[in-house]
Amino acid sequence: MINRRNLLVGSAVGLVAASLPLRAQQDHSSHQAQTSSSHHQHTPKKAVKTTKNIPAVKTEKPAVTEQGYLPVVTPNGRTLPYRLNDGVKEFHLIAEEIEHEFASGTKIKAWGYNGTTPGPTIEAVEGDRVRIYVTNKLPEHTSIHWHGILLPWGMDGVTGLTQPPIKPGETFVYEFTLQQHGTHMYHPHADEMVQMAMGMMGMFIIHPKEPVTPAIDRDYAVLLHNWAVHPGTYRPDPSVMTEFDLWTMNSKVFPAIESMVAQTGERVRIRIGNLSMWNHPMHLHGVQFEVTGSDGGRWPQNQWRKEVTEIVGVGQTRDIEFVAVPGDWVFHCHMSHHTMNAMGHGVPNMLGVKQPEAQLNKVLPNYMAMGESGMAEHQEHTDMGHMPGPENTLPMMMGEGRYGKLEMGGMFSMIRVRDQLGHHADLYEAPAGTQARKVTQVPSDIPI
Numbered sequence: 001m002i003n004r005r006n007l008l009v010g011s012a013v014g015l016v017a018a019s020l021p022l023r024a025q026q027d028h029s030s031h032q033a034q035t036s037s038s039h040h041q042h043t044p045k046k047a048v049k050t051t052k053n054i055p056a057v058k059t060e061k062p063a064v065t066e067q068g069y070l071p072v073v074t075p076n077g078r079t080l081p082y083r084l085n086d087g088v089k090e091f092h093l094i095a096e097e098i099e100h101e102f103a104s105g106t107k108i109k110a111w112g113y114n115g116t117t118p119g120p121t122i123e124a125v126e127g128d129r130v131r132i133y134v135t136n137k138l139p140e141h142t143s144i145h146w147h148g149i150l151l152p153w154g155m156d157g158v159t160g161l162t163q164p165p166i167k168p169g170e171t172f173v174y175e176f177t178l179q180q181h182g183t184h185m186y187h188p189h190a191d192e193m194v195q196m197a198m199g200m201m202g203m204f205i206i207h208p209k210e211p212v213t214p215a216i217d218r219d220y221a222v223l224l225h226n227w228a229v230h231p232g233t234y235r236p237d238p239s240v241m242t243e244f245d246l247w248t249m250n251s252k253v254f255p256a257i258e259s260m261v262a263q264t265g266e267r268v269r270i271r272i273g274n275l276s277m278w279n280h281p282m283h284l285h286g287v288q289f290e291v292t293g294s295d296g297g298r299w300p301q302n303q304w305r306k307e308v309t310e311i312v313g314v315g316q317t318r319d320i321e322f323v324a325v326p327g328d329w330v331f332h333c334h335m336s337h338h339t340m341n342a343m344g345h346g347v348p349n350m351l352g353v354k355q356p357e358a359q360l361n362k363v364l365p366n367y368m369a370m371g372e373s374g375m376a377e378h379q380e381h382t383d384m385g386h387m388p389g390p391e392n393t394l395p396m397m398m399g400e401g402r403y404g405k406l407e408m409g410g411m412f413s414m415i416r417v418r419d420q421l422g423h424h425a426d427l428y429e430a431p432a433g434t435q436a437r438k439v440t441q442v443p444s445d446i447p448i
């Protein structure tokens with residue numbers, strides 16, 4: 001398999017040919033991609049303005065609905081609208097091929113629902129009756145399984161077992177009454193390996209009938225996924241079992257993942273679902289959050305746990321809650337390979353290996369030394385400060401803050417908290433005297 005690192009490092013073990021297209025890319029097309037990706041083109045209207053291509057979701061809270069619940073906000077996504085028909089909430093999902101952008105500069109052909117991956121978030125209330133039409137515009141059959149939702153067996157969406165496949169061009173209807181509340185998901189149960197690898201999935205949030213205490217001020221929904229989009233290609237490779245290239249929140253990579261916002265003191269909930277093929281230890285800076293719920297609904301308070309990292313296993317959901325404190329606090333998977341783009345495995349380790357580029361270039365004219373003192377050095381190789389790759393391939397590390405490059409990608413986002421929302425136009429600035437700083441001398445009597 002071609003990935004960025006074995007493409008690059010392969011040249012170190014004599015695959016000169018492999019390094020040729022790399023330099024060509026660096027000089028021409030990918031240089032263009034670099035330039036365009038330095039401007040985020042899809043910042044939503046009225047978003048918190050940021051200077052360095054890190055978009056934030058809107059600061060306005062959605063209004064509490066007539067049914068008395070605070071709607072969730074799906075960063076980079078939306079909630080699916082419905083119509084009320086004789087007391088039944090009617091939804092329509094359309095399974096189809098879409099063009100999807102992970103971040104500016106990388107577009108692929110994916111499969112999703114209603115134009116996006118993940119599909120729009122479905123929201124309803126415990127006790128609601130829902131009727132969900134599913135139209136298949138894919139080139140192969142599909143079905144939808146309502147993951148974690150209690151329903152009649154025949155509505156479970158397992159192709160071949162509980163229903164015939166929904167053939168291309170057909171529409172099926174699912175109908176059931178919601179008997180529970182919690183953070184749930186939906187995904188195909190037909191040719192799952194391909195259809196989920198292509199991006200078909202969504203969140204299904206069921207709000208409790210009665211408002212919860214303590215009340216939630218901001219409710220976010222984030223669906224984790226992984227993709228095998230080999231550098232230079234345009235379609236996910238569904239046969240990959242372990243060597244994924246891209247790690248996403250709501251099918252976006254940092255810095256294109258919209259930050260979540262809150263005002264100091266607000267109670268924030270993040271509902272995390274995982275339909276990827278790896279478990280993800282999701283880590284939040286700045287607070288000890290409480291793990292308060294899952295597919296099983298909001299847990300009784302005596303079951304809550306204080307954590308700073310919570311593993312969200314494959315097929316699981318977890319709700320975390322915390323009271324917001326000011327800052328731009330990062331929220332990311334703690335598997336460090338999951339906060340990079342176009343990662344590969346089985347890569348020779350060049351850390352600490354002297355690679356005199358001038359001398360090596362006499363025998364390997366296109367060899368680019370890398371990895372000798374870590375990967376961060378490669379931010380110096382390009383204008384944008386990140387390692388280029390083949391066309392349609394994101395740099396391994398991206399994003400820039402007030403003090404420089406973040407050297408991140410993949411499953412990495414931020415919770416951006418301010419005392420007064422709407423009165424800031426940039427990344428957070430530490431109040432005087434509260435920031436790490438450079439010194440020229442260390443007192444000599446500190447024991448070491």
Ligand SMILES: [Cu+2]
Nearest residue numbers: 280333335338
């Ligand atoms: Cu992870």
